[in-house]
Amino acid sequence: MTDDDPLPPGPAALDDRHAPIYSIGQVAGLLDVQQAFLRRIEEQHLLSPGRSEGGQRRYSRFDIGRARHVADMADEGMTLPSIRRIIELEHELAEITRERDELAARLRALHARHPAEQLDRPGRPT
């Protein structure tokens, strides 16, 4: 199971990474954390597990991956608000990296179409 995944829940079956099927007890056992810890992760808006019809939390494999990520950072002594900020910044960095790669690809395409022009060097005033 990989860690993070920016993809939204898709129209998929039981093995979907976003299928909310695991109880809090199962996840706590899997990650070796307290159930209360998983509830606090949710209170701090670091995770949003689904709910069963009876109101019980239901975690997907995506949720479990993120919970493990949070638990690892908490083990290193970070507070939940700090971890939330880090995750926000991780998402921002991923977005900026994606934009950078996209711009780089467009620039390469431009150079391929106009090889004679030096598009990346604004001329020096003479």
Added chain:
DNA sequence: TTTCTCACA
């Protein structure tokens, strides 16, 4: 039995 919320250490 398991999970829920809430309160306290």
Added chain:
DNA sequence: TGTGAGCA
């Protein structure tokens, strides 16, 4: 962050 109470 962990634990326990009381409830469903």
